[in-house]
Amino acid sequence: MSTVEPGAATSGLVDRVKSILLKPSATWDQIAAEPVTVGGLFKGYIIPLSLIAPVAGLIGSLVFGHGGFGVTFKPSIQGALISAVVDFAMGLVGVYVLSLIIDALAPTFGGQKDRLQALKVAAYSGTAAWVAGIFLIFPPLIFLMVLGLYSFYLLYKGLPRLMKTPQDKATGYTAAVVVAAIVIGVLVGILTSPLQRIGLADRGPAAGTISVGGKSVDLSELEAQSKRLEAISKQIESGKAPEAIAPDVLKTFLPAAVAGYDRTELTTSSGGAGGVNGSQAEGVYTKGEGRIRLTVTDLGAAGALAGLVNAFNVQSSSESDGKYEKIGKVDGRMTQESYDREAKRGQYSVLVGERFMVAAEGEGASMDDLKAATAAITPARLEALVKG
Known part of the structure; x- marks a missing residue:
């Protein structure tokens, strides 16, 4: 049996993106059974999608600039390119680190450690966030990047299927992974922005602090949220999602x-x-x-x-x-x-x-x-x- 290289063909990549967004449950079942390699997953799926936000942001900054109210500035081509490359590289690192965390946490929530399956979860659950990065190309549409939050629900649906976690522990597992993703995001911000000074411990008046639920997560609240998300996702899949206010x-x-x-x-x-x-x-x-x-x-x-x-x-x-x-x-x-x-x-x-x-x-x-x-x-x- 040959090893699958996800997204080797453009049509395959597009079809996979559409299916994971519109039919997450069935698509996760298919993904769980697919044999992959780390290199194949990066080349065929993670890298192409990780390029969306940096490239869109590069174009948007060079064409439209940054700012508002008629006052904008455009970065130099060299500066914009450096920023895009750094964002792209750190994004790839973030996916891999998140996969290691997913794998390490699996036994804690009754799951099975599997490095490749964990990488699949980290890769495919990020689809919505990556695709939403396209809105960086045109500033008036940036508010639509919030649609990338759908990745949290994809994560919730994928963890029990790929990491063999009991359904009753899926919520806690999801919470732990999302907290880890938030921390990774903060660390990436520290490494990529000299203007950001958010730290993980109090280091004086010029330093930053961050806490997540007082070092704990209210799983009962998250359980309620996850049930709401499941209902919303089913409505989206059936084309009956709530209409936005006009x-x-x-x-x-x-x-x-x-x-x-x-x-x-x-x-x-x-x-x-x-x-x-x-x-x-x-x-x-x-x-x-x-x-x-x-x-x-x-x-x-x-x-x-x-x-x-x-x-x-x-x-x-x-x-x-x-x-x-x-x-x-x-x-x-x-x-x-x-x-x-x-x-x-x-x-x-x-x-x-x-x-x-x-x-x-x-x-x-x-x-x-x-x-x-x-x-x-x-x-x-x-x-x-x-x-x-």
Whole structure:
């Protein structure tokens, strides 16, 4: 019997991507029985898909640049290439390290150690995240990268099938692996960005800290989340996924003025893939030289996947050279904020009802202004849209 080289032909790669996204259960069963080699899996699947985000990001940065509110900068070709190569290389390392963790944890959750099967899980569960990287090519579509969270559900479905874990222990296994993936992501950020100072231990006022659920994971909460994800996935596979709120409805949540800034622009957009849809309304507010871009995004079915991240109660903070970043919960909602005090530039976002993302980005605006802008959306009104 010959050894399968996944994705050796373009059509085979495309078909596998479609099948794992749309029919994960049946596809995992097929993957479990396939003989592979480490080299074949990297060459035929991991490397081609790992290239999507770095290449899309390279093109997007060189063509459109970075920034907002009409103020953008474009990196040098050399700088953009170096960044893309580093991201690509670290991504490959991350997949392999994650596979080692999956293999090492298997016996703890009643599974069987198998290095190749673990690599399959790490590779194929990342499909949604890799494919979502294509949205880096065009800045207005970057919000759709949240669809990559579907990879968490792919992981949950693949672990018991390939690592022979009892179904009643699949949730805990998934939780442990996702926590490991979060930590790997933080470490990759430390290695690839000189501006990021997030550490795994408190090292003083200039250092960062990160904890995942206080060094523990609420498995009962995760169990509830996984059941929701399974229901959502079945709806997606059957073409009955929840419809995103119409953009024209979302734009009614953007007031004429926020925090003393008057609205000068109002736009809407919608889109999706693989049965998962989303929509967004965006307003631009100005006051003198200051600008705030306020967005309301309905993640649609992907909101349930964001809920899985919320269940981990991830908290982090970092500060260096007048810049800081924080992730945590405020009033039970996951929030993220970052600010450059010297440039008076920052961002504040809130996950509302595990369905909506409300975000404010500002130039020449204070963090208090950005927080006031997101509060003007009135999160309780958004939550009422899906509770009714």
